[in-house]
Every structure is written in C-alpha cells, then in structure tokens.
Amino acid sequence: MDDIEALRDFSRFYTQRLGLLGQSYLDSGLGMTEVRVLWELANGGLGTARAIAERLGLDEGYLSRLLAGFERKGWIERKPDPEDARRRRLALTAEGRKQAASHDAASRKAVGVFLGEMSPDARALLGDGLARVKQAFNPPRTAELRDLAPGDSGWIVERHGLLYARDEGYDASFEALVAEIMAEFIRNHDPARERGWIAWGGGRRLGSVFCVSRGDKTAQLRLFFLEPEARGLGLGRMMLEACLGFAREKGYRELVLWTHESHRAACRLYERAGFEKLGSRAEHEFGQDTVVVDYRIGL
Known part of the structure; x- marks a missing residue:
C-alpha cells in the first residue's frame, strides 16, 4: 500500500x-x-x-x-x-x-x-500516534530542550537504529554502539560536568545531544540527532549552542566530535559554528564503508 x-x-x-x-x-x-x-x-x-x-x-x-x-x-x-x-x-x-x-x-x-x-498501553500508543500524525501535517517551528528523563534513552537507541539503517544502510552494530553509549552515560556520568538534552516540540521528542567529559579540559559532543521532519528549522543550531554553552560554563577548553562524511548537513552546521576539521579516515564499520571526520572547537 x-x-x-x-x-x-x-x-x-x-x-x-x-x-x-x-x-x-x-x-x-x-x-x-x-x-x-x-x-x-x-x-x-x-x-x-x-x-x-x-x-x-x-x-x-x-x-x-x-x-x-x-x-x-x-x-x-x-x-x-x-x-x-x-x-x-x-x-x-x-x-x-x-x-x-x-x-x-x-x-x-x-x-x-x-x-x-482500550488498555492503558493501547491508549498511550494512540496518544503517541496522534501526536505523530499532527506533527507530520504541521511540523514544529520551535522546540524546548529538556534534561534526559526515564524513557528517553530507549527512544534514542530505537530512532538511531531505525533511521541510520534506513538512510545509511548501517547494520545492528550501530544500534548496539548507541545502546552502549547510553548505558555508560546513565550508569556513570558526572552530573556536574556532563549532560544530555532531549529536544521536544509538538508534544513529542525531536532530537538529542550530549556533552560528555574526555578529561579536565576536553569535552565531547555525542548522539547529536534530529528527526527528519525537524531538520532545516534551526533546531540543530539551538541544540549545538546549548552543548557549547554548557561546555564553556563547566570550564572545558575544547569540544571535540566525530561524525561521518556522508552527514553533510551536520558537517556544514559544525563548520558554520566554528569547528575545525582535524582530518578524516576511511573505515569499514556498521556494515558499510565510511569516512570518519574529526572536528574540534576551542572554547
């Protein structure tokens, strides 16, 4: 159909x-x-x-x-x-x-x-589905950032696994990596120096971004993600600025990240924000030949 x-x-x-x-x-x-x-x-x-x-x-x-x-x-x-x-x-x-x-x-x-x-679970499913239908007809123009809450990590793993399989052809090992990152963050992150955000708009989750420590002076941006219908609306820039602001506030001297060359819109966003491209390298991961790109920005 x-x-x-x-x-x-x-x-x-x-x-x-x-x-x-x-x-x-x-x-x-x-x-x-x-x-x-x-x-x-x-x-x-x-x-x-x-x-x-x-x-x-x-x-x-x-x-x-x-x-x-x-x-x-x-x-x-x-x-x-x-x-x-x-x-x-x-x-x-x-x-x-x-x-x-x-x-x-x-x-x-x-x-x-x-x-x-209907059962409570069916009613919850209906509510989520109705929000998605409304979202499809009327994409959000604004969003708010909320701290990571129970239930968010499962959504992050699911959406990364589904969309990267659909758009990039990644296999289940990518979903496993996201699950491992989330499990590590939930169990061991330092709330004083590390933080995760969920972007909400139109009554549903639209994206995620995390700032994690890589030492006293270096922070790393991780799991930066936006739902397809929420892209191109300026939400990515807002989320990136939140991560940069947090890293500066906590005294980090630089923020680093890695992404894939195929994520062209994300690469343009990083470069417009002042990130320096450190280099790239060919890899075979997640069942695909990829080009990993490393970025950093001084804070």
Missing part, C-alpha cells in the same frame, strides 16, 4: 470508528460541520464569518447559510464590530452556549467510551 492509499485507508477507518459519517453527529440533529462551527464560536475566539471560513476552509456562501440557520434557532447574534462598523461580529447567545456545551459534553462522553475499551 503506497502513501496515498495508506492515508485514504486511515481516513475511512477513523471516520467510521468515531461515528462521523452519519447525517446527525452523535444524534444531535446537526451535521459534523455544524457542530464544528458551533465549537469554534464557543472556543475558537473567531468573531467573524470570514475568519471561521478561513480557519475551517469552508465556502463563505455555505457558511453564511449555516450561520443563518443558527440565527433562526436563536443560537447566535450579530453585533457591530467596535473596530470597524462595517463588520458584524458573531457571538453565541445563552441558548447557543447551552447547545455548544451540550454537544461538547456528548462528544467527550463518546470519546471516553471509545477510549475506555
């Missing part, structure tokens, strides 16, 4: 599973679009018909007829816009707010029943 059919298949599955196909959503007497417009009026902070149409991608003529129906039912009223007398702002009446609250409660109840049939 290709990507197009996979998305269509998922759309057919979830619309049926959540009961979105009937003429009356959750026996409310309203269609799905009407319920969504009512929700936007109650929660979206969108005061004009044009704003709602743009937000939901609706034809303005269709939305006008829908809103006229709400008005006949006494659910909305139109008031002059204090900033522009030519415009009318939409507001829910008391009855409209009552209807919106009723539909919202019914929806929460229906979804609660749906989730109640």
